[in-house]
Amino acid sequence: MPSPRTAVAPPRGRRPRWRVTLGALSLAAACATVPAPATAAPAVTGDWTMGGHCAARDPLPRVPGAAFQRADCLDELTTAGTVASGHTDPADYAGLTPKDLPTPGGVPGIQIDGYFPDTSTTDTNHGWNHDSQFVVRLPDRWNGGLVVAGTPGNREQYANDRAISDWVLSRGYAYAATDKGNTGLAFYRDGRRPGDAIAEWNTRVTQLARAARSFVGQRYHRPPARTIATGLSNGGYLVRWQLENHPELFDGGVDWEGTLWRSDGPGLLTFLPPALRDYPVYEAGGAGAEQAQEAMHAAGYPAGSEFLWPYHHKVYWDLTQRIYREELDPDYDGATEAGTPYCASGTPGCDADYDYATRPDAVHRAVDRIALTGRIGKPLITIQGTLDVLLPISQDSDVYARMVRAAGRGGLLRYYRIEDGTHTDSLVDAFPDKLRPMVPCHHSAFMALERWLAGEGRPPADRTVPRPADADQATLLTSCPLEQSVSLP
Structure with missing residues (x-):
């Protein structure tokens, strides 16, 4: 690095x-x-x-x-x-x-x-x-x-x-x-x-x-005979962007928890600062801890994901906020490069206090240059885990699915919320009783796209794919049937 x-x-x-x-x-x-x-x-x-x-x-x-x-x-x-x-x-x-x-x-x-x-x-x-x-x-x-x-x-x-x-x-x-x-x-x-x-x-x-x-x-x-775009996290964002801007190059895509960029939010720069402000208060316990937990939930971090918060605070949240904010808003902290790690709220130029909504128009224009619109031109299957706490699902794929429908392209999208999936599959090894791997769900989505492109039938409707209560880890590592599901409204 x-x-x-x-x-x-x-x-x-x-x-x-x-x-x-x-x-x-x-x-x-x-x-x-x-x-x-x-x-x-x-x-x-x-x-x-x-x-x-x-x-x-x-x-x-x-x-x-x-x-x-x-x-x-x-x-x-x-x-x-x-x-x-x-x-x-x-x-x-x-x-x-x-x-x-x-x-x-x-x-x-x-x-x-x-x-x-x-x-x-x-x-x-x-x-x-x-x-x-x-x-x-x-x-x-x-x-x-x-x-x-x-x-x-x-x-x-x-x-x-x-x-x-x-x-x-x-x-x-x-x-x-x-x-x-x-x-x-x-x-x-x-x-x-x-x-x-x-x-x-x-x-x-x-x-x-x-x-x-x-x-x-x-x-x-x-x-x-067919060209398929696929990727996870930032790679999933690239799938979305390519199908919006260069659908002539692809027959379809599988977006695995792609990053959402919108000039008016939500996005990394809107939901990460609340985590940097409120998680330390929650972690400390005592007065204010319950209120901080509620603030985390309000920012998009789902109830029941608390066991993942310590790891993400240590590894992801602070670093991700600082380097992406530096890319899109370098003037926020003056001459300092990518902020001050783990600064306390109230410190001048601290990313814990970053407020994207109040930043100058130039910042929003910078985000607009990389923003997504939802106007996909080829079939897309999106998957994301419900316990993703790097890109909370309510602030990411839920929003992007609505964008696609609002753009009149809903017929080209299938969206599957994977119960108990999280952003990084290696965490399944640390929490096997609480998480399920996303890799086999990507395989299922990819094969569903293959059948869709071959004219062998449309994939199941948008839905939440539950984690089977009786499935062992070996089964979860190799199987993720999309048909076993709860339909989304």
């Missing part, structure tokens, strides 16, 4: 400039298709033609627009083989899935690693120190489909390997993922204006989808 840097106090209204020289991507570049460099075409390096199942194949095409790519012929494209072969990075996906999640195998094929032109350098994978890195995996036994994903959080391109890539590869899909163009806790340093770094995420997924569709078509000598 990038280490903090000392900021130079900027003129009011301008983004801080850092003493350390850091790459930036202009707004113009972030909002347009990034062209290939004017220099010679990128080299295709690696050992993809070295014997076995990759021998005597046609020359491997270049990924359109890539500045560099490396191709390798692998006996195993899933993490059953890529961990040992060095074609993934377990640190990228650490903490996202349950420890006992089965790992599929038996998927030989070709992996292409590379990067598109970019000027920022936060992604250190392969020692490249170059952002806009991507990975494309081409199974020998292809089912005709392509899955495109952006990463959750501020992680790098292998972050979905356990949660998504392994499973879709085992089903025969080609798979492509991007690091979104900037990574790490100081991702907000990329770009010239507030919102540039997040805006680049959307551009990079669009760029990869176009390139991967072309590349896969060249490799298999026919275009993908």
Whole structure:
């Protein structure tokens, strides 16, 4: 992760400039298709033609627009083989899935690693120190489909390997993922204006989808029969945005607890500050604790989720508020970079006292640049856990489902609230009697989308999927039938 840097106090209204020289991507570049460099075409390096199942194949095409790519012929494209072969990075996906999640195998094929032109350098994978890195995996036994994903959080391109890539590869899909163009806790340093770094995420997924569709078509000598966008958390936001803004590139998408951005809220910057103010009072007990608990519930953190609050206060809430507020409203705390960790309410510039509604119009315009509208153009299935306390469901997917319906696109959406699911599946290991994993629910949603796109029947109506009272952990880790449900009003 990038280490903090000392900021130079900027003129009011301008983004801080850092003493350390850091790459930036202009707004113009972030909002347009990034062209290939004017220099010679990128080299295709690696050992993809070295014997076995990759021998005597046609020359491997270049990924359109890539500045560099490396191709390798692998006996195993899933993490059953890529961990040992060095074609993934377990640190990228650490903490996202349950420890006992089965790992599929038996998927030989070709992996292409590379990067598109970019000027920022936060992604250190392969020692490249170059952002806009991507990975494309081409199974020998292809089912005709392509899955495109952006990463959750501020992680790098292998972050979905356990949660998504392994499973879709085992089903025969080609798979492509991007690091979104900037990574790490100081991702907000990329770009010239507030919102540039997040805006680049959307551009990079669009760029990869176009390139991967072309590349896969060249490799298999026919275009993908279907292209599906999927992702979790920030990756789910990217699915929503792509289906709203570039539905021509996709046949549909599965949004796994996507982040909601709206210029008038709700969003991270509206429900995280109350948690930073009220949780310490609740945790301390005594006078005011009950009132603080009620305030937490009012902010969207559901009753019954209290057992998750200590972990999220320690790991997520404070850090998430500060770095995303810095990206969209850097002037709030003056020259300080990303606020003061765990500051007490009443401290000048403290994020616990942040009030998005009263911030200047420029802040709301920055959020509007990355905002969602609900105007999806292709089928979308959204899933979110009812015990998500990083993105409370009442402030996120409940709202987005209403937005889609209000936009007149309700016929393109199915929305499933997963009872006792939370934001990070690794927490199921810590609370097996209180939580259920979301991974199998993503599988069920994905297969429901497959049937929908194939004309084999529409998925069940929007509903809450209950946690079976008598199901053991092994069953919950492999099963999540969407039909067993309570319909939503």
